[in-house]
Amino acid sequence: MRAGEKTAVIKAAVGKTPVSRSASLVAVLTAAFLTAGVPDRLTAQDTTAGKVVYGKWCAGCHGDQGDGKGSAANYMLPRPRDFTGAIYKIRTTASGQLPTDADLMRVIDEGLPGSAMPAWKARLSESERRNVTAYLKTFSAFFKDTSQHIVPMKFSSEPSGGAQAIQIGRQFYDSIHCRKCHGDQGRGDGPSAYDLKDDPGQPIFAADLHQAWRFRGGMSTTEIYRRLQTGLDGTPMPSFADLIDKKFLTDEQLWHLAQYVRSLSPEKPPEVRDVIHARQVAGALPQSPDDSTWNRVDSYYFPLVGQVVRKSRWFEPAVGAIWVQALHNDKAVVLRLTWDDHTQSPDSSWRKFTKRVLETMAGDDTGTVAPESWPDQVAVQFPTKVPQGTERPYFLMGSNSDPAYQWRWTSAPRRAVTGLAHGIERFDTLSHGDAGPGQVTAQATFDHGQWRVVLTRALATADSANELQFAISRAIPIAFFAWDGSNAERDSRMAVSTWYFLALDQPTPPGTFVSPVIAMAVTLGLGMLVVARAQRRKNGSAA
Amino acid sequence: MRTLSSVAAVGAGLLIWVAGGPSFTSAPSGAAGGTVSGKVKFVGKAPANPEIDMSEEAKCAAKYKTKPHEEIVTVNANGTLANVLVYVKSGLPADAKYPTPTTPVVIDQQGCMYHPRVFGIMVNQPLQIKNSDPLLHNIKAMAKKNRPFNISQPAAGMTTNRTFSAVEVMLPFECNVHGWMHAFAAVLPHPFFSTTGTDGSFTITGLPPGTYTIEAWHEKYGTQDATVTVAAGPKTQDFTFTAK
Numbered sequence: 001m002r003a004g005e006k007t008a009v010i011k012a013a014v015g016k017t018p019v020s021r022s023a024s025l026v027a028v029l030t031a032a033f034l035t036a037g038v039p040d041r042l043t044a045q046d047t048t049a050g051k052v053v054y055g056k057w058c059a060g061c062h063g064d065q066g067d068g069k070g071s072a073a074n075y076m077l078p079r080p081r082d083f084t085g086a087i088y089k090i091r092t093t094a095s096g097q098l099p100t101d102a103d104l105m106r107v108i109d110e111g112l113p114g115s116a117m118p119a120w121k122a123r124l125s126e127s128e129r130r131n132v133t134a135y136l137k138t139f140s141a142f143f144k145d146t147s148q149h150i151v152p153m154k155f156s157s158e159p160s161g162g163a164q165a166i167q168i169g170r171q172f173y174d175s176i177h178c179r180k181c182h183g184d185q186g187r188g189d190g191p192s193a194y195d196l197k198d199d200p201g202q203p204i205f206a207a208d209l210h211q212a213w214r215f216r217g218g219m220s221t222t223e224i225y226r227r228l229q230t231g232l233d234g235t236p237m238p239s240f241a242d243l244i245d246k247k248f249l250t251d252e253q254l255w256h257l258a259q260y261v262r263s264l265s266p267e268k269p270p271e272v273r274d275v276i277h278a279r280q281v282a283g284a285l286p287q288s289p290d291d292s293t294w295n296r297v298d299s300y301y302f303p304l305v306g307q308v309v310r311k312s313r314w315f316e317p318a319v320g321a322i323w324v325q326a327l328h329n330d331k332a333v334v335l336r337l338t339w340d341d342h343t344q345s346p347d348s349s350w351r352k353f354t355k356r357v358l359e360t361m362a363g364d365d366t367g368t369v370a371p372e373s374w375p376d377q378v379a380v381q382f383p384t385k386v387p388q389g390t391e392r393p394y395f396l397m398g399s400n401s402d403p404a405y406q407w408r409w410t411s412a413p414r415r416a417v418t419g420l421a422h423g424i425e426r427f428d429t430l431s432h433g434d435a436g437p438g439q440v441t442a443q444a445t446f447d448h449g450q451w452r453v454v455l456t457r458a459l460a461t462a463d464s465a466n467e468l469q470f471a472i473s474r475a476i477p478i479a480f481f482a483w484d485g486s487n488a489e490r491d492s493r494m495a496v497s498t499w500y501f502l503a504l505d506q507p508t509p510p511g512t513f514v515s516p517v518i519a520m521a522v523t524l525g526l527g528m529l530v531v532a533r534a535q536r537r538k539n540g541s542a543a
Numbered sequence: 544m545r546t547l548s549s550v551a552a553v554g555a556g557l558l559i560w561v562a563g564g565p566s567f568t569s570a571p572s573g574a575a576g577g578t579v580s581g582k583v584k585f586v587g588k589a590p591a592n593p594e595i596d597m598s599e600e601a602k603c604a605a606k607y608k609t610k611p612h613e614e615i616v617t618v619n620a621n622g623t624l625a626n627v628l629v630y631v632k633s634g635l636p637a638d639a640k641y642p643t644p645t646t647p648v649v650i651d652q653q654g655c656m657y658h659p660r661v662f663g664i665m666v667n668q669p670l671q672i673k674n675s676d677p678l679l680h681n682i683k684a685m686a687k688k689n690r691p692f693n694i695s696q697p698a699a700g701m702t703t704n705r706t707f708s709a710v711e712v713m714l715p716f717e718c719n720v721h722g723w724m725h726a727f728a729a730v731l732p733h734p735f736f737s738t739t740g741t742d743g744s745f746t747i748t749g750l751p752p753g754t755y756t757i758e759a760w761h762e763k764y765g766t767q768d769a770t771v772t773v774a775a776g777p778k779t780q781d782f783t784f785t786a787k
Contacts, residue, residue: 096684177678179699191599234691243697
C-alpha cells in the first residue's frame, strides 16, 4: 500500500464511534446555537431568561428542580450537581463559603474536565451564561442569605519552580499525608481510597494526579494550588488553608506542593495519534514490563469510553485511557500496554466500593448485580485478516458473521488467551497446543496504581483462518478494551476504544539516520566559517 | 477567615464577661427553673458494632488493647443506651433569647475516634476541633442548614474553631481518611440539651415552667418524643429504645 492510500484508510476508519460521538454532539449543539438567533441585549442576571436556558440545556442532567436528578443523572458518576445545597467543588472562596458568581460562570464556561459537564462557552452567549448562572442560584436559599460571606481567598502568585521546589513539594506530600488517598505515587491508590464517598454517599475515586488534564478545576499549577487552599467541597478533599494559618507550612511550601503535583503529569494533555508505529529491532524483543528498552519506545495514548451500545451499558468506566508501545523483529510482535488503575483487582478490601458502585449505577441497564471479586482485564482486538480496503469487523467485538480476533489478559488467573469475539456476548478461545505459534505470552506488573502488561505473539501462525497474520508496512486495525474489577466492571460493563492502526515499520536503512547528521555537521561548519570570516573582517576594520 | 472571626468572637465574649457586660448580667432565663432528667433504657439484644481495621494507622491501633469497634450502639452495663442526645424540641417561647456560651465545645480526634461522638452545641457557640493523633484527619461537616466545610489537621496538637449560625439537628461529621469516624452534633438555639453517657442518664436544667416536647435522638434508632410539663422542681422522663 502506498502512503497516500494508507492515510485514506486511516481517515475513513475514524468514523462513527463512541469517541467521535461527543464531538458530533458538539457539532450538532453548535449548529443549533448558530441557527437559534440569540438576542444579545438581555439584562444581566435575568433569572427569567436564565430559566429558559436552563430548561433547554441543563435540566436534562441537573433536573427541573435543580436537585441534580435529571433524566440522565443516573448514568453519571459523579452525579450532576445538586444546586439546592449550594455546595460547589471549584471555588475561589474558603471551604464552606458560597462560590462567587465568577466561580460559577467559570465552571459553565470551561466545563469540568474528567466529568460529563461540558464547556458551554462556545455554545451559549455570554448573556445566556450569565442568566443561567443567576437562575441556578435561585435553587438555594443560601444565596438569598445576606449574612453569607462570599469573599475570594487571597492567593499569592507562583514562586519559581524547578527540581528543588518539586523536592520540597514532595516532602509536604508526605508530611500532610496526601498518600492516604492519592497513593504513594499519586495514582489515587492510597490505603483510604476504597472507602471514599462524596456528600450524597456515592463512591468517589481519589484523583489520579498523573492525569492533570482530567482535574475538574483545571490542570495549571495555579489551579492546583487553589484547590489545595479551598478544598473541593462536597468531596473528601479538604482545604489545607488552615495549615498556613497554623504555621504548619508556608504559603510558598503549599505552592511547591502544587508544583510537585503538577510535575507528575505531562506538560500538555496527551494527543491521540491514529497509527501505532512498531519499530523493527534486530535482536530479542523485551518481554519484561520494566525492561529499560521500553524507555526508548514511543508511547501512544488512546482514550477509552464506557460501553453504552449494548446492555448492560456502562457509563462510568474507571480506566479512562491506555498507553501502547509496540516493537517487532523478524519473528514476533510485542505490545506493552500501560494504564492507571486504583486497585489490583481482585482486592477484597475494595468489595465495599464495588458494592457502592453497583448500587449507584443500578438501573434499567445494569439491573441488580451482586458484587464479586472480579479481576482486572484488558483486551487487544484485531480483525482476523489484514483488510484490503476499509472493511473491518464491528468495533464492539465483531459479530457472528464477522468475528474479531482478540488477545485477552486477566489479572486473576494471571494469563493471556487468544480467541474470536462474536459480539460482546460470545468469546471462543483458540487453542494452540503447548505454546504453539498462535499463543500470546504475557508478563505483567502492578506498580503503585498502574498496570504494565507485555503481550507477545509470533508474526505468523498455523491457523491463518482465525488468527491474524502480521504483515510488515500494512495498516493493521487495532482496538482496546479494559475492565477494572473493583469498579464492578465485567463482560459488557467495560471501557472501549474505537479502531486505530498498528503499523509494523520496515527496518530503517542506516543512511536515513546518518545523512541528517552529516547535513547538520556541514551546515554547522559552513555557519561557523561565515561567522569567523565576519569576525576577522570586523577585527580588521577596528584595527 | 472564619477561624479568625470565631477567635475574635471568643475574645470579645471574654472581654464582656470580664467587664460584666450587659448581655451577661442576667443568667439564662429560668436558671432556677425546673429540671427534666431520666434514663434512656435499651431493650433487646444489642447488635454487634463493626470491627475497625486500623492496620493502616499503627499509632491509633496501639491505643487499643482489644480490636476497636465502631460505637454505633453502645449499651451500658445497666441496660441503658449511651450517645443519645436529649433536647427540648419545642415549647419554649418563640421570642426567647439565650446567651451564646463563649466556652467552646471541644471535639477531639483521639485514637482515630471522635470524642465525643454525639453532642449538643448552641448556635454561634465555638466548636473547637482538636487533633490529638500524630497523623492526618480531615474533618468534614456535612451540614445542610449551615454551610458545610472540610478541613485538614495533619499533626497532633492542631486546633481549629468553627461556629454554626443556624439550628440543625443533626449535623454529621466524618473523616474520609478513616471511614469509620463519625460524629453528630445538634446545633440548637437554647441550652436545654444533654447527652447520655456511661450510665445512660440525662439532665436538662433551668427550664422555665411550661409544657415541652422533649426528643431523644439516637444515630441508629432514630427519635422518640415525649411531652413533659415542667413546674419548679425536678421531673423524671425516661425513654426506651428497642433493638431492631
